[in-house]
Amino acid sequence: MAITEKITNTMKPTFWEGHIPVNYVYTYGHAGEKFFRAIKDKGTFLATYCSACDISYVPPKIYCDRCFTKLDRYIDVGTRGFIETFTVSFMNMDGSRKERPRILAMIRIVGTDGGLIHYIEGIGPDEIALGMPVQAVFKPKGKRTGAIDDIIGFGPVTRGRK
Amino acid sequence: MTERVAIVGIGTTGFRPITPDVSYRELIFEAARKAYTDAGIEPSEIDGFITAAEDFLEGYSIADEYCPDQIGAVLKPTHTVPGDFLQAMATGFMMVKTGAFRTVAVEAHSKASNMKNISELIGFAMDPIYNRPLRETPHAISALEMTRYLFETCTTPDQCAQVVSKNMGNAMHNPYAAFGAEIESGDVLNSEPVSLPLHRLDIAQHADGAVVVVLADEATARALTDVPIWVEGIGWCTDTPTLEMRDWGEAAYARLAADMAYRMAGITNPVAEIDFAEICDEYSYKELQHMEALRFCMPGEAAHLLETGVTAIDGELPINVSGGALGVGHLFEASGAHKILELVEQLRGEAGTRQIPDVAVGLAQTWRGVPTATGAVAILSNL
Numbered sequence: 001m002a003i004t005e006k007i008t009n010t011m012k013p014t015f016w017e018g019h020i021p022v023n024y025v026y027t028y029g030h031a032g033e034k035f036f037r038a039i040k041d042k043g044t045f046l047a048t049y050c051s052a053c054d055i056s057y058v059p060p061k062i063y064c065d066r067c068f069t070k071l072d073r074y075i076d077v078g079t080r081g082f083i084e085t086f087t088v089s090f091m092n093m094d095g096s097r098k099e100r101p102r103i104l105a106m107i108r109i110v111g112t113d114g115g116l117i118h119y120i121e122g123i124g125p126d127e128i129a130l131g132m133p134v135q136a137v138f139k140p141k142g143k144r145t146g147a148i149d150d151i152i153g154f155g156p157v158t159r160g161r162k
Numbered sequence: 163m164t165e166r167v168a169i170v171g172i173g174t175t176g177f178r179p180i181t182p183d184v185s186y187r188e189l190i191f192e193a194a195r196k197a198y199t200d201a202g203i204e205p206s207e208i209d210g211f212i213t214a215a216e217d218f219l220e221g222y223s224i225a226d227e228y229c230p231d232q233i234g235a236v237l238k239p240t241h242t243v244p245g246d247f248l249q250a251m252a253t254g255f256m257m258v259k260t261g262a263f264r265t266v267a268v269e270a271h272s273k274a275s276n277m278k279n280i281s282e283l284i285g286f287a288m289d290p291i292y293n294r295p296l297r298e299t300p301h302a303i304s305a306l307e308m309t310r311y312l313f314e315t316c317t318t319p320d321q322c323a324q325v326v327s328k329n330m331g332n333a334m335h336n337p338y339a340a341f342g343a344e345i346e347s348g349d350v351l352n353s354e355p356v357s358l359p360l361h362r363l364d365i366a367q368h369a370d371g372a373v374v375v376v377l378a379d380e381a382t383a384r385a386l387t388d389v390p391i392w393v394e395g396i397g398w399c400t401d402t403p404t405l406e407m408r409d410w411g412e413a414a415y416a417r418l419a420a421d422m423a424y425r426m427a428g429i430t431n432p433v434a435e436i437d438f439a440e441i442c443d444e445y446s447y448k449e450l451q452h453m454e455a456l457r458f459c460m461p462g463e464a465a466h467l468l469e470t471g472v473t474a475i476d477g478e479l480p481i482n483v484s485g486g487a488l489g490v491g492h493l494f495e496a497s498g499a500h501k502i503l504e505l506v507e508q509l510r511g512e513a514g515t516r517q518i519p520d521v522a523v524g525l526a527q528t529w530r531g532v533p534t535a536t537g538a539v540a541i542l543s544n545l
Contacts, residue, residue: 106306
């Protein structure tokens with residue numbers, strides 16, 4: 001047993017190598033469906049709004065976290081936001097190093113209590129600051145599929161667009 | 163309802179970066195055997211058993227079915243809590259409180275070295291629709307939080323690096339610890355960037371190990387041991403899983419879990435009433451952020467307490483004397499268990515060269531790691 005008999009030969013640790021193939025579909029649900037359809041068709045973001053708590057949800061939810069009422073009021077909140085926080089990321093999800101570091105940020109969408117976590121494009125690590133205004137940059141309409149990667153990232157605010 | 167609940171036995175394997183010599187079940191068996199010997203009872207005399215485990219981390223579906231035999235719980239009341247050890251211990255505490263269970267054993271372990279793609283396994287915890295498609299590591303999510311915490315509290319990366327220096331240094335005095343080292347804050351800041359402001363040495367490395375604790379009601383505890391360690395308060399709390407809706411500067415989950423535990427323990431002035439604490443430092447900045455959440459100081463003051471030695475082993479409020487996760491190792495759901503282990507050894511006066519003199523009340527706090535916002539707090543005493 002493990003307490004009295006120790007394995008002392010480091011060349012012979014024994015194991016069985018297994019792997020678990022797991023595949024899922026993750027359904028968007030009502031709120032996600034509306035959110036991604038607005039990105040795909042109109043290039044804009046939708047929020048749900050709880051008038052009782054004065055909280056707006058991006059990404060939208062069909063219920064309020066706080067008062068637990070059903071939310072069915074969707075608001076077009078545009079594509080502008082502020083950098084709530086950011087990081088310069090050097091590593092991929094599998095632990096490998098990135099070819100080039102990317103700036104990842106939490107962008108608080110203007111006028112909402114929510115936002116999106118996405119890349120910053122067109123602003124260097126030395127220029128970036130908390131509170132900086134940014135706006136979403138989308139793939140061309142024909143190439144959008146209705147997913148989070150329809151957004152290329154967030155870049156400097158340009159005139160004219162909302 | 164029974165009055166008080168005590169820890170009457172504890173056992174551990176200690177913690178190592180890899181354990182190729184044993185299976186995870188043998189690891190648990192060793193900790194269980196030691197805990198039952200420490201308590202002076204056999205598992206046949208224990209009324210209920212709880213394990214803390216998660217399927218993905220174990221590599222099993224329904225991993226809880228593989229728990230009973232290595233803790234002596236075959237054909238006994240047993241269940242698994244998919245959370246931190248402190249959440250499992252809270253369940254055990256409540257079971258004893260009902261009066262239906264005189265004794266309950268609680269187990270947690272980490273066999274991190276069995277996970278071949280550990281980074282992706284942790285990544286699978288992120289939202290699959292909004293976050294995971296970016297293929298970013300969970301460390302990047304913590305780095306986002308660190309940036310905001312530093313901004314809101316005027317704390318510096320160097321001050322966070324001093325947490326690493328303190329805790330890895332403390333671990334040099336802990337025979338259970340896997341990652342003791344004498345390093346300077348400069349070594350941390352010069353280690354390779356993972357997701358700035360996080361460097362490699364700001365991040366606790368994973369370790370293997372198991373801990374088993376035996377809880378008992380007051381009468382049973384007094385019959386079993388001369389030094390029962392009382393569970394005075396316990397609390398837990400979870401914030402929204404939606405990263406986009408969170409407050410990125412403050413650890414609200416820890417503040418509310420602590421408030422629950424303080425209420426139960428009758429603690430109104432934590433700094434004055436708590437002698438030492440083992441708190442979550444899975445990332446360097448987390449120790450400082452959690453100190454503030456636990457009301458040890460006001461937001462922005464934690465780094466000052468660190469720099470003035472208040473949280474050192476000979477300070478007024480020693481924090482992570484064990485070495486914390488940075489020095490002992492990141493133990494997944496056993497994180498809370500190693501903190502309870504340190505509390506019990508200190509409160510029994512069995513902590514060897516790292517013993518803090520005259521301690522009576524200790525606090526343990528855990529966080530379930532990125533991307534969770536779940537925290538738990540337990541307050542133990544020897545009074």
